[in-house]
Amino acid sequence: MELLVAIIIGVLVASGVYLCLRARTFPVVMGLTLLSYGVNVFLFSMGGLKMNQVAVVGMSPDPTDPLPQALVLTAIVIGFAMTAFLVVLALRSQGELHNDHVDGKPDDGGRS
Amino acid sequence: MNHWIIAPVLIPALAGMLLLLEVRERHRLRRITGLLSCAAMLAVAIFLGDQAWSGEITVYALGNWQAPFGIVLVLDKLSALMLVLTAVLAFPALLYACCGDDRRGANFHALFQFQLMGINGAFLTGDLFNLFVFFEVLLIASYGLALHGRGPERVKAGLHYVVLNLVGSALFLIALGLVYGTTGTLNMADFAVKAQELTGTDATLLSIAVLMLWVVFGLKAALFPLYFWLPAAYAGATAGVAALFAIMTKVGFYAMVRVYALAFADGPFAGLGQAALWWLALVTLGLACIGVLGAKRLGTLVSYLVVMSVGTLVAALAFGQLEALGPALYYLLHSTLICGGLFLLTDLIARGRGEVADHLQIGPAILNGGRLSVLFFVAAIAVVGLPPLSGFVGKVALLRSVPDTSYWVLLLVAGLCGLIAMSRAGSTLFWRTTGEGSGLRPARRHLVAVLWLLVLSPLMAVYAEPLLQLTTAVADQLRNPDLYLSAVLGGGA
Numbered sequence: 259m260e261l262l263v264a265i266i267i268g269v270l271v272a273s274g275v276y277l278c279l280r281a282r283t284f285p286v287v288m289g290l291t292l293l294s295y296g297v298n299v300f301l302f303s304m305g306g307l308k309m310n311q312v313a314v315v316g317m318s319p320d321p322t323d324p325l326p327q328a329l330v331l332t333a334i335v336i337g338f339a340m341t342a343f344l345v346v347l348a349l350r351s352q353g354e355l356h357n358d359h360v361d362g363k364p365d366d367g368g369r370s
Numbered sequence: 371m372n373h374w375i376i377a378p379v380l381i382p383a384l385a386g387m388l389l390l391l392e393v394r395e396r397h398r399l400r401r402i403t404g405l406l407s408c409a410a411m412l413a414v415a416i417f418l419g420d421q422a423w424s425g426e427i428t429v430y431a432l433g434n435w436q437a438p439f440g441i442v443l444v445l446d447k448l449s450a451l452m453l454v455l456t457a458v459l460a461f462p463a464l465l466y467a468c469c470g471d472d473r474r475g476a477n478f479h480a481l482f483q484f485q486l487m488g489i490n491g492a493f494l495t496g497d498l499f500n501l502f503v504f505f506e507v508l509l510i511a512s513y514g515l516a517l518h519g520r521g522p523e524r525v526k527a528g529l530h531y532v533v534l535n536l537v538g539s540a541l542f543l544i545a546l547g548l549v550y551g552t553t554g555t556l557n558m559a560d561f562a563v564k565a566q567e568l569t570g571t572d573a574t575l576l577s578i579a580v581l582m583l584w585v586v587f588g589l590k591a592a593l594f595p596l597y598f599w600l601p602a603a604y605a606g607a608t609a610g611v612a613a614l615f616a617i618m619t620k621v622g623f624y625a626m627v628r629v630y631a632l633a634f635a636d637g638p639f640a641g642l643g644q645a646a647l648w649w650l651a652l653v654t655l656g657l658a659c660i661g662v663l664g665a666k667r668l669g670t671l672v673s674y675l676v677v678m679s680v681g682t683l684v685a686a687l688a689f690g691q692l693e694a695l696g697p698a699l700y701y702l703l704h705s706t707l708i709c710g711g712l713f714l715l716t717d718l719i720a721r722g723r724g725e726v727a728d729h730l731q732i733g734p735a736i737l738n739g740g741r742l743s744v745l746f747f748v749a750a751i752a753v754v755g756l757p758p759l760s761g762f763v764g765k766v767a768l769l770r771s772v773p774d775t776s777y778w779v780l781l782l783v784a785g786l787c788g789l790i791a792m793s794r795a796g797s798t799l800f801w802r803t804t805g806e807g808s809g810l811r812p813a814r815r816h817l818v819a820v821l822w823l824l825v826l827s828p829l830m831a832v833y834a835e836p837l838l839q840l841t842t843a844v845a846d847q848l849r850n851p852d853l854y855l856s857a858v859l860g861g862g863a
Contacts (some may be wrong), residue, residue: 278537283529290827297543302528304551326550329499333543336506350528354522360533360567362526 263303270296283348283358290344294337303329374421375445376431377414378453378490382408382809385447386483404479408464411486412457415450422450425847427857429496435497436558437858438652448699448843452493452624455703459710459823460486460615461806466714467610468817474519475607481518485511487615496858498549501625502542505590509535512618515611516603527602536587536600537603541582548579560860561723562633562851567571577642583629584643590622593647593684594654597677601661604676605669609717612669613823620706626684631692631848632855648688655681655780659787668719668728668795672712675753678784679705683766685780689772692849696842697767703837708752709797711823715745717771718816719799722809730795735803737811743800743826750826754788760830767838828843 272294277289305323313324346359355362386409421428422445430443464482472478486509495501496540513535517528527848550556552572553564568576589596604612634642658681661674679701688699716728719742726733736742747760756762765785769778830837847853 274743278533282617286533290533293537293540297540297547301543301547304547320457327531329546329550332499332589336503336539339510339540340506340532343510344536345530347517347525351525354525359568360529362522362529 259307259309260303263299263307267296267303270299279357280358283360286360287341287344287348291337291341294333294341298330298333298337302326303348304331372421372428372430372561372763374414374418374433374759375428375443375586378418378457378494379443379791380488381410381413381414382483382487382490386480386487390477390482397473400479401472404464404482405461405468407483408457408461408486411490412461415453415457418445419454421445422447427847429858432796437754438557439554441500442496442557442858443494444558444854446559446854446857447494448624448627451699451703451841451844452620453490455620455706456486456493456617457491458826460614462695462714462819462822463610463710465815466517466613466717467608467821469813469815471608471610473760475517477491477514478518481511481514482611482614482771484508485515487511489617489621493624496558497556497615498558498561498629499546500784502539505542505621506539508618509539509623512615515614516607518611519777521606521672524606527599527606531599534792540585542586543775545579545586546581548582552576552579556711557634557690557858558629559855561677562855563859565633565639566637568638577639580634580639581643586625586682587622587626587629588647588650590619591626591680591684592619592622592654592677593680594650594657597654597657597680599664601670602671603672604713605667609714610719612672612713616676616706616710616713619676623680623683623687623702625862627687627841627848632851635692635849635851640693644688648685651681651683651685651688652780653681654678654775655685655784656790656836659784662791663788665791666730668716668730668799669713671707671730671791671795672716675712675788676705676709678788679709682781682784685777686768686772689774689777692845694768694771695848696838697764697771699841699844700760700830700834700838701764701768703841704752704764704827707823707830708749708827709763711827712749712753714823715742715749718742718812718820719746720839721812723799724787724809725774731797732802732804733788734809735806736800737806737809739800742812743796746796746800748827750789750792751822752824754792756789758828758831760827760834761835763831763838780812782812 274289274293274296276284305326308322310319310324310340313321315321352358385403389403394468405511432441461841462726488504495504505828513532516531517524552575553561555561592600604615658674658678662671665671683698686694720728723733736849743850752759752761788839
């Protein structure tokens, strides 16, 4: 379980970082989304991983920690809003600069 | 329980919501609402400052959930000082924007209020996750404000700014996850206590978390190598917004000071990352010198002066731990206000020159440039640290409390570079002119806003002694984290 979650987080974050370093706005947006997914799963696992346990004291012998769930919820909402904003910004940058390069430079022959 | 503590967060939140409700374009009403909110904030900040001055640390438990289970707002001398500084800066910044800049895009006033809400909240909160939330509030408002008004330059700089800060937020969350995973708490005071008891793997994990926090705060404060976003974003922003942004880098510095003073001044984690912070700050200072000298526009020049002030402050923090904090806080007040004033002045000069704007090249003379040149002269003296204004006092106090050769050399060289750059800029802008210009005359409100900020520098020099005592008292309170811990954890309300 722990190993599986760790691998998932690792893959998500690695792909996110790779995409963030691309020169076009769309991969960067995707990269940031993957990065935030990785971070959310990471936050979720910080209270300790437990199978089939509810987050209410008294309802199960070994309740899971409810706080990371609340934190993740906040992080998801904020991340979602930020992604939406970034998509709008990327579209506007496309409209104003007439290309989707992150530096607003004209196309360099598709090398990036 | 004293409910006034939450007012600096509630006032802009309510004002912002009211401003969103207005459907029709009623600019006058919007401006009055915004300015009234800023004035109320100033009054409340001074009232809270007076309250904090007695040395009592007031704790406000939101929803009456006691720490460490609920989120608390904490008012000590440092928070109160930062609140007053924010309010003093925000009013003229908004007043300046009310001369027409606010009409260049929708919802300027609401965003401005939400930005203030985020800044005030970040200064008040006593919870690490809540700090993250307030950071996000101030950031998302700042994204909107940085892009206010159109232009490809702004969009380009804005994109970099947004992407960098989103990556920063992801790092912040990872660090918070590690903090919660190892200590089981996010309350700053509780965290400070629990961090001292960690051993083995948990201690290593927490060190990683702390270093990541430094990276995040360094990004907000614009420390090398994370400052490259700043000059483009600040120089591109509308004047009033840029002036308000002068305090944003200081939010990062504040967060560093707060976390450092509470948990890492002594104990097993003392000095963690401090050596790196010291060198990074010195490199920041050095690169800011180059930036100042190489700037092609006055706006960029002022942005590099902001970076310079950050390098100066962080180096003082990293060197003297908290010994040099008193003078550093005086310098923080000075540099924030004067850089804010300079951003406004830059815009006035750019308007006066018409087409060439603030590019440092030969251009038409500014209509009635006399008044502006006097203001520029005063601001330049203050910002580079020549006697008799506040920059000089701040730098002398810093030099006395940080007895280190490399810091002395770099700070003096930075002053020299600033002096060269400012005198070159001033002589180009005001003397090397080609006939009468077609620029705009500054409105009276513009001048009032600029004067408000620039007059504070001579005042800070005149009242240097009491002000330095005040900032030293703030630092003394921070050097004694037990006061904070017992106020938050001991007995609760």
